[in-house]
Structure formats: C-alpha cells, structure tokens
Amino acid sequence: MYINVALAQINPLVGDPENNTQLIMERWQKVDDKAHLVVFPELSISGYPPEDLLLRWEFVKGCEKALNKLVEFSKSMKSVCVVGTPYWNGDLYNALVILQGGKVLGIYRKKHLPNYSVFDEKRYFRGGEEPLLMEIDGVVLGFSVCEDIWHPDGWERYYATAGADILININASPYHMGKYAFKEAFLKARAEDNLCYVVYVNSVGGQDELVFDGRSLVIDPEGNVIARCKAFEEDLKVVSLDVLKGRRRRLVDVRLRERPFVREKPLTHTDGRTLPYVEGTVEHSLEGEEELYRAVVLSIKEYVEKNGFRKVVVGLSGGIDSSLVACMAVDALGEERVVGVFMPSVFTSEESRQAVYQLVKNLRIQLLEFPIEGIMNSYKSMMGWDDITVAEENLQSRIRANILFYLSNRYGYLVLSTSNKSELATGYGTIYGDMAGGFAPLKDLYKTYVYRLAYYRNRVKEDIPSFVLTRPPTAELRPHQKDEDTLPPYPVLDKILFHYIEEGLSVEEIVRRGFERELVCKVVKMIKSAEYKRKQSPLGPKLTSRAFGKDWRVPITNGWRDSCG
Ligand SMILES: Nc1ncnc2c1ncn2[C@@H]1O[C@H](COP(=O)(O)OP(=O)(O)OC[C@H]2O[C@@H]([n+]3cccc(C(=O)O)c3)[C@H](O)[C@@H]2O)[C@@H](O)[C@H]1O
Ligand SMILES: Nc1ncnc2c1ncn2[C@@H]1O[C@H](COP(=O)(O)OP(=O)(O)OP(=O)(O)O)[C@@H](O)[C@H]1O
Numbered sequence: 001m002y003i004n005v006a007l008a009q010i011n012p013l014v015g016d017p018e019n020n021t022q023l024i025m026e027r028w029q030k031v032d033d034k035a036h037l038v039v040f041p042e043l044s045i046s047g048y049p050p051e052d053l054l055l056r057w058e059f060v061k062g063c064e065k066a067l068n069k070l071v072e073f074s075k076s077m078k079s080v081c082v083v084g085t086p087y088w089n090g091d092l093y094n095a096l097v098i099l100q101g102g103k104v105l106g107i108y109r110k111k112h113l114p115n116y117s118v119f120d121e122k123r124y125f126r127g128g129e130e131p132l133l134m135e136i137d138g139v140v141l142g143f144s145v146c147e148d149i150w151h152p153d154g155w156e157r158y159y160a161t162a163g164a165d166i167l168i169n170i171n172a173s174p175y176h177m178g179k180y181a182f183k184e185a186f187l188k189a190r191a192e193d194n195l196c197y198v199v200y201v202n203s204v205g206g207q208d209e210l211v212f213d214g215r216s217l218v219i220d221p222e223g224n225v226i227a228r229c230k231a232f233e234e235d236l237k238v239v240s241l242d243v244l245k246g247r248r249r250r251l252v253d254v255r256l257r258e259r260p261f262v263r264e265k266p267l268t269h270t271d272g273r274t275l276p277y278v279e280g281t282v283e284h285s286l287e288g289e290e291e292l293y294r295a296v297v298l299s300i301k302e303y304v305e306k307n308g309f310r311k312v313v314v315g316l317s318g319g320i321d322s323s324l325v326a327c328m329a330v331d332a333l334g335e336e337r338v339v340g341v342f343m344p345s346v347f348t349s350e351e352s353r354q355a356v357y358q359l360v361k362n363l364r365i366q367l368l369e370f371p372i373e374g375i376m377n378s379y380k381s382m383m384g385w386d387d388i389t390v391a392e393e394n395l396q397s398r399i400r401a402n403i404l405f406y407l408s409n410r411y412g413y414l415v416l417s418t419s420n421k422s423e424l425a426t427g428y429g430t431i432y433g434d435m436a437g438g439f440a441p442l443k444d445l446y447k448t449y450v451y452r453l454a455y456y457r458n459r460v461k462e463d464i465p466s467f468v469l470t471r472p473p474t475a476e477l478r479p480h481q482k483d484e485d486t487l488p489p490y491p492v493l494d495k496i497l498f499h500y501i502e503e504g505l506s507v508e509e510i511v512r513r514g515f516e517r518e519l520v521c522k523v524v525k526m527i528k529s530a531e532y533k534r535k536q537s538p539l540g541p542k543l544t545s546r547a548f549g550k551d552w553r554v555p556i557t558n559g560w561r562d563s564c565g
C-alpha cells in the first residue's frame with residue numbers, strides 16, 4: 001500500500017507571487033501523472049522571507065490572488081498540491097494550503113514562528129493553534145511548516161498518536177556550515193520516534209544574505225533516507241512511500257501505545273489512481289569545502305541574476321581574497337561576465353602584478369588596468385603630505401573603490417567587495433575603500449577559511465597562482481606592509497574570533513583556552529570599535545552560525561567593556 005509523493009524543490013523570487021505561481025503550476029503539471037501528492041516549500045507563493053513586503057496590504061492581496069489562480073488551475077490536475085503562502089483570515093498566517101480539483105481542501109497555520117537568529121516571523125504572523133490531518137485513499141498525513149518540526153514535542157507526536165503514516169513538513173530553511181547534518185539527524189529522530197515517514201521539502205536559491213540549500217528529504221519510519229534532492233539546485237523527485245512499513249513497525253515497536261490515542265477526524269480525499277511504484281533516488285549530500293564553496297557560488301549567482309546585473313567587477317591585487325572572489329564569480333556566472341581591475345600603486349610589487357596576470361589568464365576573464373600613482377600624486381600636491389600614515393593608506397583604497405564604482409555606474413557592473421570575516425571583525429579594511437561594494441562573497445568566511453577554499457578550488461582546477469597561496473598576506477598600502485604588523489597571525493586571530501563571535505565565550509573563558517589575556521583584549525576591543533564599519537558594509541552570504549548581518553545586532557554606541565577595562 002503506497003502513495004506517490006513529489007518533492008518540488010523550487011527557487012521562488014521574493015515578492016513575485018505571480019511568477020512564483022507560474023513556476024508552481026509548471027512543476028505540478030510535470031508530475032501530475034506520477035504523484036498523488038505534490039509538495040512545495042514554505043511561502044513558495046511569496047518567496048521567503050518576504051519581510052516588510054508583508055506589511056503592505058496590496059502584497060498580501062497579491063499573494064491571495066496568486067493562490068486563487070492556483071486553485072483555478074487545480075481543476076485541470078489530478079493530484080493534490082501542498083503549497084506555502086501568506087494567508088489572511090482575520091489576521092496574517094504563515095500557511096500551508098492543500099488544493100485539489102478547484103477547491104481548497106485544508107489550511108494549516110504554522111504554530112511555532114521562529115524569532116531568533118535571522119528569523120523575524122513574529123513581526124508578521126500570528127501563530128496557528130490547530131493541527132491538520134488528512135487521509136488520501138486510506139493513507140493518513142499530518143502537516144507542519146518548517147520550525148514546527150524542530151520542536152520535539154510538536155504536532156508530529158500528536159499526528160503519530162492519531163495514526164498518521166506520513167509527516168509532511170514544508171520549509172524555507174537557510175544554510176550555514178554544519179546545519180544540514182544536524183537537521184538530517186533530528187529529522188531521522190522524528191521519523192523513528194513517531195514511526196512515520198518524514199517528508200521534508202526545502203526551497204533552494206539565494207535571497208540577500210540567505211542561501212537555501214535544498215536537499216529535500218524523505219526518511220522512512222526506520223530512519224533511513226530513501227530520497228534526497230540535489231544540494232544548491234532546483235529538483236523535482238517522485239518517490240513511493242509504502243505505508244505498511246510504518247504500520248508493521250507499530251505492531252512490534254509499541255512506544256506509541258504509551259500515549260493516549262488521539263481521535264481526530266482527518267479531512268478525506270479519494271484519488272483512486274494506482275500509479276507506478278517509484279524507488280527514491282538519494283543525491284550526494286555535500287560536505288566540507290565543496291559544500292561551502294557551492295553555497296558562496298550560489299549566493300553570487302542569485303544576487304547578480306535576481307537583481308538584474310549583467311556582469312561583476314572585482315579589484316585584483318594579487319592577494320588571496322580577490323583571487324578567490326574572482327574564481328567564485330567565474331564559477332557562478334561564467335568568465336565572460338567577470339571583469340578584473342588591476343590598480344597598481346608605487347607599493348605594488350612585481351610579484352603581485354605577475355600573480356594578477358596569471359590569474360586572469362587562467363580564468364580567461366577581461367582585465368582592465370588603471371595605475372593609481374598619478375591620482376595619488378594629485379592628492380599629494382593638493383594636500384602636501386611627506387610621509388605615509390593610515391590616512392594616505394586609506395586614500396589609495398578609496399581611489400580604487402572610486403574606480404570600481406565608476407565602472408559600475410558606467411556599465412552596470414556589480415562591485416564585488418573582497419572583505420572577509422577576520423577583516424570585518426577587526427576593522428582591518430578601509431570604510432568606503434576596499435570595504436565598499438554591492439555584495440561581499442567572503443563576508444562570513446574567516447581568513448583561514450579563505451585559504452581552505454582557495455586550496456579546494458585549486459584542487460578542482462589550478463587557477464590561483466601558487467605564489468598567491470604562499471605569500472604572507474599584505475595590503476600593499478605602504479612599504480613592506482604585512483597584515484601581521486597590525487593583526488595577530490590569522491590562525492590565532494580566527495580562533496579567538498570564533499570563540500568570541502560564534503561561541504559567545506567571555507574573555508576569561510578564551511584566556512583559559514590558552515590565549516594571552518592582553519591579546520584577547522586587543523582583539524575584543526578591535527571587534528567592538530569596528531562595529532560602525534560593519535553596519536555600513538555590503539551584505540554577503542551567511543555561512544556560519546553567527547554571521548555579521550541580521551544575526552549580529554550589537555549597538556555601535558555602547559559602554560560594555562567585556563572585562564577588558
Ligand atoms: N564610531 C564611529 N562611528 C562612525 N564613524 C567612525 C567611528 N569611529 C571612526 N569613524 C570614522 O572612520 C574613520 C576610520 O576608518 P577608516 O577610514 O576605515 O580607517 P582606519 O580604520 O583607521 O584604518 C583602516 C585600516 O585597515 C587597513 N587596511 C586598509 C585597506 C585594506 C586592508 C586589507 O588588508 O585588506 C587593510 C589599513 O592598513 C588600516 O590599518 C575615522 O576617520 C572616522 O571618519
Ligand atoms: N593593486 C590593486 N589593484 C586592484 N585592486 C586592489 C589592489 N590592491 C588592493 N585592491 C583591492 O582591495 C582589496 C583589499 O586589498 P588587500 O591587498 O588587502 O586584499 P587581497 O590582496 O585580496 O588579499 P590579502 O589580504 O591577502 O592581501 C583587494 O582584495 C582588491 O579588491
């Protein structure tokens with residue numbers, strides 16, 4: 001006894017209910033003859049997260065209009081569709097709507113609204129209070145939306161004790177390192193503990209600082225992954241779920257009998273079609289550097305495409321950050337859509353020049369060259385300095401930013417900033433200079449991770465000259481400058497930053513992990529005094545559990561000294 005479920009892992013555009021609904025209809029049509037049930041991600045009509053668009057009545061109505069169009073379309077379909085949308089009924093809900101044959105069969109309202117980390121759902125929605133069960137040709141399904149299933153005592157237990165065979169959970173669950181493994185583990189626990197199939201459908205794509213990784217799943221009642229969609233790509237998979245597997249388990253595994261039986265009458269629907277059995281396919285679940293690299297590449301591609309840029313432009317210094325950004329941009333967009341700009345000063349070494357030429361040759365991208373010495377000399381004759389202080393260092397960086405934004409204005413290129421998380425944390429970068437840009441792909445990558453990804457990228461295709469990987473990091477803004485003149489060595493710095501930012505450890509706790517107190521305090525003070533810079537920095541993809549962005553709301557003006565005096 002089986003039911004065929006389609007996992008429709010799509011990439012909606014936030015704020016475009018009309019086209020998103022068109023996409024939903026196309027995908028639905030493709031699998032209508034193969035599946036009894038077609039499941040789309042959370043808020044796939046509006047895109048996720050729609051944020052303050054939800055404060056506009058016309059947008060809410062636009063989503064309702066799109067939903068009505070989908071209901072009309074469902075007249076021509078045989079299968080049942082499950083779709084996520086904002087839904088107004090006396091108040092606004094994050095809803096899961098079940099449609100078939102020109103009718104709305106049921107509406108489930110998300111109960112647990114996440115309001116932590118990058119999520120802000122209580123600003124927009126009222127939480128639902130009712131579960132929703134449905135029976136299709138004798139198969140019982142229980143529905144929930146994303147965060148709902150993160151709660152171990154959520155509706156899933158209730159559904160299981162009401163006799164559900166399948167738990168359907170629709171998602172818009174953004175990526176960060178390590179999250180997928182954690183998610184798969186707890187989804188397996190939900191399946192095993194409730195002796196149900198878990199159908200987890202996620203969206204895919206990039207939305208400003210969020211990256212949705214897809215990897216929709218079906219887990220059987222014994223905790224085996226029987227279907228997994230692709231990572232970082234759209235996908236559409238049909239899989240048959242044999243419900244007797246779960247029912248047979250319940251004969252021998254009697255844990256659910258300990259709980260009072262729930263007598264909830266499900267909605268009922270008769271499909272009546274016997275469809276061919278489809279074995280699920282399990283795509284490779286990525287990990288390590290490959291996963292991380294793919295996440296950044298997708299974020300660039302999505303930001304560029306969804307905001308209508310033809311090309312991107314990046315300043316190439318012969319350093320590791322700009323070299324890696326250029327590789328990522330080429331992998332995201334193709335070589336003909338990436339423009340490199342070399343802007344040497346009197347401090348630029350011959351090795352840097354050769355590194356830039358070699359990189360550009362390997363990547364086959366266009367290179368523009370604009371020496372900045374003449375412009376610096378004009379400033380010098382106007383301002384009249386005779387030594388190089390931080391002010392003159394920053395001026396070079398700002399001259400370069402000016403040139404990049406000129407190209408952006410003139411030709412409509414998006415400026416990619418090369419700032420990484422170690423620099424942004426410590427303020428080691430020039431505001432309105434190298435920190436300026438439209439999108440910062442490395443924003444949430446510590447320098448040590450920049451190296452890891454550069455080595456990874458070179459294992460795939462050796463485009464970054466080896467000199468770039470082995471040279472000591474330098475900003476080349478004054479003679480013989482090295483990052484280590486100002487910062488601790490990156491392997492040390494990044495550990496302190498990780499303890500403080502991601503783990504939230506106190507200065508004392510970090511010191512107990514083997515770092516000098518003076519050094520820890522120096523770093524913590526740098527983090528604090530760079531807050532104003534970060535607040536004005538471009539967005540970039542969230543890749544760690546705590547990214548500078550929506551997830552980092554530290555006041556600029558603040559008297560907290562972290563016990564550093
Ligand atoms: N609380 C506050 N709120 C608002 N604005 C504030 C502020 N505090 C300072 N400011 C402003 O910010 C200015 C200082 O910031 P900024 O102009 O950036 O300059 P600053 O932070 O003093 O220096 C930038 C540092 O980054 C290094 N750098 C530059 C370029 C590239 C790289 C690299 O390796 O990638 C490194 C450079 O060598 C230097 O050590 C002040 O003059 C003031 O105008
Ligand atoms: N000579 C240059 N030509 C073009 N762009 C430059 C030049 N120097 C610096 N930039 C831009 O400013 C950014 C910051 O410069 P910086 O030299 O600190 O970084 P990087 O060279 O990418 O890496 P590293 O920090 O390892 O040196 C560069 O990534 C690049 O985008």
Ligand SMILES: NC(=O)CC[C@H](N)C(=O)O
Nearest residue numbers: 114146147150172173174
């Ligand atoms: N859209 C959601 O409810 C997302 C919340 C969930 N905890 C996640 O990170 O995946």
